[in-house]
Amino acid sequence: MKSIKYLVYSILIGLLFTSCLLRKEYNRTVEVDNDHLYRIDTEVDSTQNFGTIIWADFFKDSVLKQYIEKGLEQNFDVRIALENVEIAKSRFKQGKQVNLPTVSGNVSGAYTKNTQNGQFGNAFGDITRYDVGLDISWEADIWGKLKATSEVARMNLLQQSEVKKAITSDLVSQIAFSYYRLIGYDKQRDILDKTIIARQESLEVTEALFSAGEVTLVAVKQSEALLYNSKVLLVEVEKNIEITENALSFLMGESGQLLERDTTFTDRFDFKLDVGIPIQLLENRPDIKSAEYLLINSFEQVNIAKANFYPSLKISVGGGLQSTDLENWFSPSSFLFNVLGQATQPIWNQRKIKTEYEVSQSQEKKALFNFQRQILMAGQEVSNSVMIINRQGDIINNQQLECDAYRDAVEYSQDLLLFGSANYLEVITARQNLLQAELVLVNRQLDLITEYIKLYNALGGGWS
Known part of the structure; x- marks a missing residue:
C-alpha cells in the first residue's frame, strides 16, 4: 500500500516539475x-x-x-x-x-407509471422519485x-x-x-x-x-x-x-x-x-x-x-439525495456519492x-x-x-x-x-x-x- 502511495506522489511531483518546464x-x-x-x-x-x-x-x-x-x-x-x-x-x-472548479446543483422529481402488459407486468408498480444533487468538476493545471x-x-x-x-x-x-x-x-x-x-x-x-x-x-x-x-x-x-x-x-x-x-x-x-x-x-x-x-x-x-x-486530468465529485418518498428524503440512507478521475490523452x-x-x-x-x-x-x-x-x-x-x-x-x-x-x-x-x-x-x-x-x-x- 505504501509503495502505491509513493508511486502516486512520485507521479504527481513529476507532473508538477514537467509543468514548470513546459510553460515558459x-x-x-x-x-x-x-x-x-x-x-x-x-x-x-x-x-x-x-x-x-x-x-x-x-x-x-x-x-x-x-x-x-x-x-x-x-x-x-x-x-x-x-x-x-x-x-x-x-x-x-x-x-x-x-x-477554480465548476459547481452545479440540480433538483428533480419524476413519476413513472409502468405498463401492466410489459415484460415485468405490474411487478414494480408506479414509481415516484425525488433527486437533489451537487456536482463539482475540477481540471488540474498540470x-x-x-x-x-x-x-x-x-x-x-x-x-x-x-x-x-x-x-x-x-x-x-x-x-x-x-x-x-x-x-x-x-x-x-x-x-x-x-x-x-x-x-x-x-x-x-x-x-x-x-x-x-x-x-x-x-x-x-x-x-x-x-x-x-x-x-x-x-x-x-x-x-x-x-x-x-x-x-x-x-x-x-x-x-x-x-x-x-x-x-x-x-x-x-x-x-x-x-x-x-x-x-x-x-x-x-x-x-x-x-x-x-x-x-x-x-x-x-x-x-x-x-x-x-499532453494529457489533461479532470476530477469530478458528485453527491446528493435520492428517495422515492419525500418523508425519507433527508435520511442518511438517501445519500449518494461518487468520485471520478479522468485523464485524457490525444492520440489522433x-x-x-x-x-x-x-x-x-x-x-x-x-x-x-x-x-x-x-x-x-x-x-x-x-x-x-x-x-x-x-x-x-x-x-x-x-x-x-x-x-x-x-x-x-x-x-x-x-x-x-x-x-x-x-x-x-x-x-x-x-x-x-x-x-x-x-x-x-x-x-x-x-x-x-x-x-x-x-x-x-x-x-x-x-x-x-
Whole structure:
C-alpha cells in the first residue's frame, strides 16, 4: 500500500516539475537602440520629454481645449473603445476563474407509471422519485495551460486599454489639426478678401488707363481675369472651411455646424525639443505597448497549443439525495456519492493539435515583427518631426522675405505703370506672385504647428 502511495506522489511531483518546464514565461527580447533610433544631432536627455505633458498644458488655446474635451466625451471611436475595454474586463474576470472548479446543483422529481402488459407486468408498480444533487468538476493545471489562458485574458484587457489610449491620443491630434487648419483657411480668406478689393481697384485704374490710351484692351482683360481668379480661390477656401468644420464637428460627435475659433495661431509651442531617450517610447506610446501586449498574447497562445499535446486530468465529485418518498428524503440512507478521475490523452486528432501549434508559432513571429516595426516607425516619426521643426523656421523666414519682396514689386510696378515706365504684364505678374506667396506663407506657418502636434503624438502625448 505504501509503495502505491509513493508511486502516486512520485507521479504527481513529476507532473508538477514537467509543468514548470513546459510553460515558459515571457521575457522581452527586443532591444531599443538608444544611440541610433533617433536621427537627431543634439544630445538627448532621459529626464526631459515633452511627450509626457498632459494635453491641457500642451495646448494653450481655450477654444481648442473645449473642443478636445467635448471630443473625448462624445467621439464615437472613443466610446466604442471604452466598450471594448469593458468587454475585455469581463473576459479577464472570467479568465481569473479558470483554475477554480465548476459547481452545479440540480433538483428533480419524476413519476413513472409502468405498463401492466410489459415484460415485468405490474411487478414494480408506479414509481415516484425525488433527486437533489451537487456536482463539482475540477481540471488540474498540470501543464500550465490554464495559467496561459488566464494570461491571454489579461493581455487582451491591457491591449484594449492601450488601444483606447491610442485612439484618444490620435483624436486629440486630429481635433487640433482641424482647428488650426480652420484658422489657416480664415487667414487665407482674409488675404483673398483684401486681394479682391485691391484687384477691383486695379481693374478700375487699368480701365481708366485704357480710356486714356495708355494700355491696350488686353491689359484690361488680364486685370479682369485676375479679379475672377481671386474670387474662384475665395470660393475654394470657403468650401474648405465648411468641409473642415463638418469634419471637426464629426470628431466631436456632432453634426456639421459653424464653429468658433481664434483668429491667430495663439499656440506658439515654444517648448524645448526634449524628446527623451528612445526606450521611453515603450512606456509612453500606447500603440507600442499595445503591440507588445499582442506579442505576449501570442506567446501565451503558443504555451496553450504546446500543452494540448499532453494529457489533461479532470476530477469530478458528485453527491446528493435520492428517495422515492419525500418523508425519507433527508435520511442518511438517501445519500449518494461518487468520485471520478479522468485523464485524457490525444492520440489522433486529424493533425489539428499540431496545426494549431504551428500556426501559433507563426502568429507569435508576426506579433514580434509588428512590435519591432512599431518601434522603428516611432523612431522615424520622431526624427522626421524634429528635423522639420528645426528647419521650418528658416523656411517661414524666407517665405516672409519673399512676400515682402513681391509686395514691394507690386507697389513699384503700379507706380511705374502710372508713369508709363512699366507694362501691364509686370504688374500682373507681381500681383499674382504676391498672392501665391502670401497663401503659401500661411501653409508654412500651419505646417510648423502641425509638426509640433505630430511630434507630441509621436512621443506618446495626448492620451493623458
